Amino acid sequence: MPDRPPAPITCTGLAKTHDNGVIALEPLDVTFAPGQTTALVGPSGCGKSTLLRLVAGLDQPSAGQVSIAGLPPARQAAKGAIAMAFQDPSLLPWLTLRRNIALARKLARQPADPRLVDELIGLVGLEGFQETRPAALSGGMRQRAAIARALATRPQVLLLDEPFGALDELTRRQLARDLPPLWQPLGTTTLLVTHSVDEAVLLSDRILVLSPRPARVVADLPVPLPHPRPVQVTESAAFRRIAAQALAALAQGVADSPALAAQ
């Protein structure tokens, strides 16, 4: 059911140095295949979110470029091709759930589509809460709403910045099970930033393990597990093997980090 053609993301020599001189990202060359979900895993502060923000066009690179289906992120964002969900659900407190989700289409300059909004509310399991304001929803419900909002524009690129990071373990697992089937059939190219190796293996087709800051790719692991993936898959030998590889790469990245070597 993809509405738009899948869009590959290409980063060429992409680097970011912050205004205070901190190098967040070393020159990076990577391509994210259309329709694929890639998890970015790395230690805190390594530059995962910086990479995501560069792809979203929220920050400008110090060198290199990002291209989404041949266009710069700002152009794609203006066409409503990109959607982002943050660790903070960032729902506007004065709008009802329905209007929060509809806001995405308004921001993307797409025509209002109340049927799609209601359908999405149903898909994320929030029927009956359409007219509720965010303050009256639980953390998990708000995060579901944020994902529904991100999907409301039928984006070609979905950027998820630790969307389950602030939730308890049970809710995380539940959302990790319920939500990916919503975006996977859309054929969106998805980037997921996460701290959790298990979450990365469960949700993605590919894992990029990043080193401590400045970020560079220390491992590029395919996740050849079939979709859909029930939670029980986390106990399978294949799953554990990939998770172990990712963990080992993480540890190796930390050990090889010049900052740590200097200590």
Place this chain on the structure above:
Amino acid sequence: MTTLVRRAGPAVLLLAMWQLAAAVAAGQFVLAGPMAVLAWLADNPGLITRALSVTLTNAAWGFLAGNLAAVLIAVAGMLWPRALGLLTGLALVVFCLPLVATGPILRVMMGPGNGPQITLAALAVYYTTLIPLLAGLRAAPSVWFDLVASYGRGRLAALVHVRARASLPYLLAGLQIAAPAAFLGAMVGEFTGAERGLGVLTIRFTRDLDVPALWSVAIVAAGVSIAAYLAVGALGRRFRLERPPVILAPPRLSRGSAASRIGSATVLVLAVLALWWGGTEALHLNPFFARRPPDLLAALTSAPDAAATRQALLQAAAQTAALVLPGYLAGLALGAALAVLLFLAPVLSGLVTPLAIALRSVPIVTTAPLVVLLLGRGAPGTIALVALMVFFPTFVACQHGLGQAPGQILDILRGYAAGPLKQLVHVRIPAMLPAFFASARMGVPAAILAATVAEWLATGRGLGNLMVLSASVSDYTMLWLTVVLVTMASALCYGGVAWIERRVLRVFAPEQVDR
């Protein structure tokens, strides 16, 4: 019933004390009790109603115009962030204009109608709305702006979808302070030669030493101001707007180097000069009333009486400073101290706080004649007036600030069985600092206004008196010189307080300056 007693108790107590004091002071021509005020109002219903309706109408137009200007300046600042510094700088300079001197200038330029009253009312309100509004427009979490930007949308969309609604509680807090301030502006405008209104009655009764009439006018002005303040507050509750965390946030920290800060200050001064000179020329304002910068420069340097002019200005400035400084510092110290004291003795708080909130909304300047009646025409009366002008906003803001202490840090202290005094020193007073400095900053022009009004109406000394004297003998050069001097002093002191504020808040409330 108990609620009624609790609510009406302080008011009844105040009325009783007031009546008692009037009885004690009978025959001294200083204080009229509530009974005398009621009697006067009952005897003169037509006079007071007509005057009140004129003042209210002027205040309402000024309120509308001033707040509209504040909203437009704030919106322009959000859409063109590079211009924000210059816009707020110009707004501050205009806010620092002494109403006592701009009143007569506006009067000669605009004639006998309601123009000056409405303009002064607008001038009295726009800055107190602009500052909280700007704080509110910037108060939203950055992730909301990321959300808007992730759809490729810019500042206008952020303003429409995020900032506008997020700033509403702040706007309302500003409007609440603006409502009584508009009344003050309109009355000061009426002091400067209007034909009708409460300000005109105040001048007349001061001259006649008609104590019951003077008290009645002041009570009506105070009552209307409190009602306006409460009405805007009720509007906020009606729409269930949350109360903003700090009513007046500090100015944005300038991240530039010292050189770039000096550069922006120079641009501001040049912009003020260009607007002043260009404006008077473009509008073909009569140079006899509307002096240009070169006229003032000549009066201070090359004119035959330049030395005498400088001497007169400096002497008046020294006299005013001698009243403003002690009054300002006393008002700040007493406001903060009482807030802290009431925090330690909450029993008293129930009695004092409602009164203080009500009295904060009274434009003290409109009651200046009463303070002068009670404390005489000398320095103590003026210092007390200045202190009162600063005291009430400081007290209310500090009380609010003390309540803003972060609960988790308080819990940690309680975990170590720290008593109220330790909680106060380590958590609550640091949490109070943003609110304290916000009132200290806004109190600077208010203190100068109070001093110049008192000098004008009563003491016969200082810059306020010099302004009135110059206006009465049509010495517009001297009048403009006092305007420039007071505006510069006000803006510099405001900047000085803001400088201290930034340094203190960087340590105690870094989130307030980094935003």
